[in-house]
Amino acid sequence: MRHLSVALSYSYPVASVMKPKAQNFQVNLRGVLDLLSDHLYSGPQVYVRELLQNCVDAITARRRGDSHHQGEIRIDI
Structure with a gap:
């Protein structure tokens, strides 16, 4: 099973006490392909x-x- 790893970085446009934080997540590519091909097409x-x-x-x-x-x-x- 192949997975796609993506790192996200986000920040808020207004002043905030929160600091930008990187987030990581993985996507099951086979599941995404199955979902797209079975349900959207x-x-x-x-x-x-x-x-x-x-x-x-x-x-x-x-x-x-x-x-x-x-x-x-x-x-x-």
Whole structure:
């Protein structure tokens, strides 16, 4: 089972007696994939198509901000 570890850091915009504190949590990637593909999409193929479209959208947005950027799509299976 693969897990994704993420460290979060947050602070409050107003003066506070609390100090910023880092928080850690883990995500069960298989569970997230199952949840997304079973409940949000009609099937795993739709989920993969959505991920690919998100990649294309990210590269398009990057090119708009930096016209010299040569986006690359790489899929490893």
